[in-house]
Each structure stands twice: as C-alpha cells, then as structure tokens.
Amino acid sequence: MSEPVLSVRGLRTHFITRERTVVAVDGVSYDLHPGKTLAVVGESGSGKSVHALSILRLLPEPPAKVVGGEILFQGRDLLKMGAEEMRKIRGNRIAMIFQEPMTSLNPVLKVGEQIAEAVVLHQGLSQEKAWAKAVGLLKKVGIPHPEERVNDYPHQYSGGMRQRAMIAIALSCEPDVLIADEPTTALDVTIQAQILELMKDLQREYRMAIVLITHNIGVVAEMADDVVVMYAGRPVESAPIGELFKNPKHPYTKGLLASVPSIYERKERLEAISGQPPDLSGGFTGCPFAPRCPQAMSRCGTDDPPQFHLAGERMSNCWLVEDETKSSSHRHAPSGAIQ
C-alpha cells in the first residue's frame, strides 16, 4: 500500500480550566492514504470535531492543549512545527470545510475575494490571476453563472451554494488532505446528495485524501473507505467500511448501527442504547461505555481495555476481542506499536 499522507498517533487533547480538566480526545490513531476517505464517526461530545481542530492546530490555547501524540503529515510532525510553518500547511496542503457554511464564510467579503485570498497567500498569484482562478473554481464546484456569482456576497447564496463555495476555497490550493467536519449536516437531503457527489468527483480528480467527520451512518456508508468510531473521546473501533458494517466488534458500534432507522426496512423496534453518554471531566475507571453496555462484564467497570489489534487492519477497544487479538497497545503509546 502507498505511504499514508497523514498519520495520527495517540492524539490526546485536553481542555484545562481552573475547575476541571475535560479529556476531549484520548488516544486517537489512524493512517490516511492518498485518494481515500476515512470517516470519524461519533455522537455529540465524542471528540470527533476537537480531533480535527487539533490536527490543524485551530483550537484556542488555553484552555485547549494537545497533551500527547504525533500528527505526521508526509512524515513531519505537525505538533512540532512553528506557527509560521503551520500557516503554510493550513489551508494549503491540509484544508478544512465546516458544518455551517454561513458562519464560516466572511459576510462582508465577496465570495470571489475569499477564494482568491487563499490563492494569493499560498501560491503567490496576482490578484487578477487569482480572480480568474476563483471563477474557474466556482465553475468546477457547480455554481451556475460563475462569472457573475463570483461577485456575490455569501448571503446571496443558498445553503447548498455556500457549501460549494466553501469547497471551492478548500480546493483552491489543491490540498493533499481535506478535513470535512459534518459538511452536509445543515443541508437538505437532495442538496446533501449533490455535495457528497461533488466531493467524490473532486477526490477522484485531485487524488485527495478526505477525513470525513460525521454522525450520519448513511453518509459514512456512502463515502468512507475506512471508519474510526469514537466514544467519550476515544476511538473504540476502527475497521475498513465493509467489515465494520458486516461484523462490528465493539458493543458501542453494534448499538450505534442497530439504532439507525433505514428507509430500506421497517423495524418494529429500534435497538436503542440505553442511558446517556458520560461526563468527560471525571476521568474513568474501566471502560467509559461499560455503564451502557449490554455485554459488560465485571472487569469492564475496573480495568481499562487497551486497543486490541485484530486481523484485517482492525482495532477494537474492548475486552470481548481479547482472545482473537494479534497484539495490543495502550491508547497513548506513540508510533511503533500501532499498525
């Protein structure tokens, strides 16, 4: 297989205030390969967005602090880079699109200016050339009459068009990695279908790797090659997409997949996961999912399970797979043990 373009190793992010420390991301590891899509799935508060912001070092410090791990982009650790060097990568080699296109676009700048800004900054193009490029990018992302619409302000665009404009900005420097944080959550389904299709087309064209952050299992099924499932800040399971749906290992993944209604079948009852997600400021003894887990054993309440590495590039953070495991590692171990 090709070299991964992005390798996250034991990433840990805390929010530290005087009163308490919230462990938002606790030991996320994965490899992202060129042209592939890795989905990071989880519910609100699972740490999926904070993990993305940690990669781009966009979190406000303090209170946020990346307390451990490595983020290797093309072999270099982003966490060790200076601010200047990081700026050259952010928005250029690694770009990001956000959930709410209205709040992430600048309302007082024309759409064209916002696209051109990135090109001028990172590629040193002249204003004129950058403007022409902005028109071309808007055309590429499917904005009708781009020569005219490039002069519009964001409020003159519909929700779907704003997300297209965001994608145009993200693509302006032909990034190696695109981080998409809930890119279609604010959109209607017919528009969501358009945007997902567009992302797939552009990925093929640019051989871009995508980290797709979402809570929508349907979107994961449509887009992802590999999946990392997060719960309470930790990756509880990772696997190639087909395997994950066919044979989920972690009880949380099983519960999550069973609780999603589908238009393809009418279930009499949905398999709900009982209880509520935990508070992240307390720290855990044992497995954080244990209180809600239908398969919990007595040791789950006391012993924190390591990450068990299984055949077929899989990982499960659950004692149940201990017998079929090839090797195991602690969540916080940096590179080496983690395959």
Added chain:
Amino acid sequence: MSVTPILAVKDLKKHFDARKGLFGEKTTVKAVDGVSFNVMPQESFAVVGESGCGKTTLGKLVLALEKSSEGTVHFDGQDISKMNGAALKKMRREMQVIFQDPYSSLNPRMTVSDIITEPWVIHDMYRNHAERAQKLAKLLDDCGIAKSYLPRHPHEFSGGQRQRVGIARALALDPKLVVADEPVSALDVSIQAQILNLLKDLQKERKLAYLFISHDFSVVRHLCTRIAVMYLGRIVETADSETLFNDPQHPYTEALLSAVPVPDPSIEKRRKRILLTGDVPSPLKPPPGCRFHPRCRYMRDACRTHDQALIEAKSGHEAACEVLPFKDARSAAALVAL
C-alpha cells in the same frame, strides 16, 4: 368511511405578506397553498418535506397557533379554524404539540415538575393533591423520567431527557392528537432511537393519533403508517407508508427517496442516485405550472404551464403529476442498479 377523522384539513392556505428589501414591493409568501388531508384516530400520519416547504406552518395552522388565510381545519368533527377564546382552549386539551428543540421549548426557570403539571393548572384539572400525584407518577413512568428529576431545572439534563419532559408535558392532558414537529432531529442517533421507541409505545398505550412533521424519511418509515410529501407549500404525494417507499409516483418523491443515504455500504455501492439540479426555488416566487418542473427529469412542455392537482392512482395513493405516475411499478428496490 364511517369513522370521523380526528383531523380533517381542507384547502388550507396560509399566505404571509412580505417585502423585498426594506422599501421593496409587497409580495406574498404562500407558505401553505391549498393543502388537504385527513388523519384518522390512532393513526400516525407524517408530513415530509425539505426546509421551506411549509410543513412547520402547516403544523401551526392545525393547532390554531396561526390563523389560516383560507380553508378549514376540523378537529373531531368541529371546525377550529374559526374558533376563539374559551371554545378553542377547550379543544386544545385534545391536541398537543412536541417541538423540535428541547433546549428552547422548556422554560429554563421552571422545574421539571412545574413544566409537566402546568397544563393541569391551566385547565384546572386534578385539583385533588393525591390524584395529581398519582397521575404524575404514571406519566413519569410512561415517559421514562426518574422521580428525582422533578425538582430540577431543564438545563441540568441532556437533549434526550429534555425531550422526554416535553413529551410528558404534551401527554399530561391525555390528548387525542399530538403534533410532533421534528421531535428527534436535534438528538444523537442512539438517543433518537430511545425517543422513537417511546413515541411508538405511547401511541399504542394511549391510543394517540400523531401528525408527525419531519424531513427524515428513515425516521418516518419507522414510525408512521401514512405519509404526505410536501414541496413549496403543496402536498405532491400521499400514500400509505409501504406503498410510498416501494412505489413512489411523484418525481420529487422518487428523487427525495433516492437521495437519502442508506446505512449499509453493500446497498449504498449499488444504488443509483437521482441528483436533482439546483436548489428549491424561493417560495416568494414559485415557478409557474408545476412547481417542481424546473428540477424534474421527466418534465414535458405542458408542465411549464399546467399545474396538476392531486390525482388518485390507487385507493389511498394520490400524486400531483400526470407524467410519471401509474407507469410500471418502480420500487425503491428497482432504483438499486444490479
């Protein structure tokens, strides 16, 4: 049919006055523009559509929270669209609402106990202390709310727990009809499943009729027996749930169903998607003729001018299109290219 519908909506319209810009010309937004449907007792009827189609306005009209511009709403045989004051208040005991956002629909200064029992105070019911306590205990039990929550305030709870409080409040008066406007959209999937199961159980136990307003076909399929699809203020298709999913007759329904991602990669990989071009047109200026024609892949010349009303295909299945319907049965499964 001999049974009276619990809710009969006929030619209902709601037009809002609007201005283009601060000093611009006056226009009218036809948020709901001639909608008719019946909901039978104990039925769960869904209104599905994308943002701006008028589904929430429709819910408000049904509850008489908005005054309609035209048309009638009969609740249990009585026209409530013209009712006022005491008569309306009395009818409202029978029809309750659950809102989308459990964060903004509960008063943050009231305790859970006050929120749930407020309807009894308003309608002067169960004044006997023991009776009220007994009713409350049953309600909490049914809705899965722990007794220890009662003296606490909404901000102390998560979204799912708050939504349970909202449901308990809606059911306090033993209504016959509950209008649920996107009751699970703000919740995480694992919590969403809990609430959907709860709504299903409560319906069975309390013999409720639901008017379920949603944008999410997967949720609707799970909960509802009949579905109306709305587009730009109109119903474009109505059918029972299984028929709609297996044999959609309106091109919009067909495209909408194909756009919903399926949580199964083996299906997803084989699926053919109908991509609609463009956005939903502004309700300020709906297209002439069939409102869907600019985005429709079956569009014919006639569609530009002719505004097709709902036509009945089979018993209980209506669609507002004369081009696509009643061809061979195309099932949603047929959309999966083999």
